[in-house]
Amino acid sequence: MPITHVLTDIEGTTSSVSFVYEVLFPFAALHLPAWVRAHPDAPEVDAVRASSGEAQASTERVIEIVLGWMAEDRKATPLKAIQGHVWADGYETGRLHGHVYPDAVDTLSRWHAEGLVLAVYSSGSVQAQKLLFGYSEAGDLTALFSHYFDTGSGGKREAGSYLAIAQAMDVPAEQVLFLSDVVQELDAAQAAGMVTCGLVREGGELPGHVCVGSFSEIRPRQ
Structure with a gap:
């Protein structure tokens, strides 16, 4: 079947891991307590x-919990939602600008113009995804994407999540190309029937999958 849809991860794929861990997470850790206190x-x-x-945790205890989750890098949906609110303020006030690799910007723009349906699947909330692409260093890129998915669709290392996403996009899994830098995610997507391609920007390999160093090397329809 021909590829009609491209589903992409963000961290390490369209955007640098360092931006997430050195910019977004510290910003959230600094400003999250004030947001929780303002919205108890x-x-x-x-x-x-x-x-x-x-269930009876005080506001200060909630802050302790979410900061602990951040330190553990736990993919907790409530944490991601709160981080999204904090980041929204940062983006909207110009203190944050989303990082997207230039090769990703150029290639995604070309694919969109060619008629491929583009979608995002990240452990970050849909809100956070739209903020990153909406306030990117390259401008507002949100119009490129027709669908956004987060952990509300299931874990990224579970085949069922990819089946659910394909169903939500109303397309056979075999017509979806999934891009990621994490082999367990690629394995899960492959198990669901999707075509996979691994991004190895720093070199290396993701066993069992075609790998490239940049978006410019990907040929979805070949």
């Missing part, structure tokens, strides 16, 4: 209480 009864804060099993 927000649904996202209550979700932290529910997920942690501490």
Whole structure:
């Protein structure tokens, strides 16, 4: 079947890992406490209480919990939602600009013009994804993407998540090309029937998958 859709990861694929860990995460850690204190009864804060099993946790305890999750790099949906709010303020006030590799910008723009349907799947919330691409160093790139998916679709290392995403896009999995820099994610997508391609920007290999060093080397329709 011909490839009609491209599903891409963000961290390490379209954008540098260092931007996430050296810019976004420190910014969130610095400003997250103030956001929680200003929104002590927000649904996202209550979700932290529910997920942690501490239904009566105080505001300060919620802050301790989410900062602990950040230190563990836990992919907790309530944490991602709160981070998204914090980052939104940073992007909207011009203190943050999303990093996207130039080769990704150029290639994604060309694919979109050629009629490929583009989608994002990241452990970061959909809100965070749209902020990164909407306030990127290259300008607003959100119009390139028709779909955004996060852990609400399931874990990125589970084949069922990719089946669910293909169903949500109303396309057979075999017509989707998935891009990532993590072999377990590529394995899961492959198990679901998707075509895979690994990004190895720093070299190396992702066993069992075609690998490239940049988006410019990818040929979805060949």
